Amino acid sequence: MMHAAGDWWLGERPCSRADLVKALADLLWGRLAEADDLPGGPGF
Numbered sequence: 063m064m065h066a067a068g069d070w071w072l073g074e075r076p077c078s079r080a081d082l083v084k085a086l087a088d089l090l091w092g093r094l095a096e097a098d099d100l101p102g103g104p105g106f
Contacts, residue, residue: 063089 064086072083 067082067086071077071079077085
């Protein structure tokens with residue numbers, strides 16, 4: 063996941079590096095489990 067996020071960020075640069083690092087760190091520290099499914103998504 064981290065590798066894919068890095069590749070995506072290098073190609074798109076949609077946010078600052080600091081914002082990307084913060085978002086990925088939040089995911090690693092438990093926010094992924096709290097995240098809601100996207101409407102129409104696969105619903106894991």
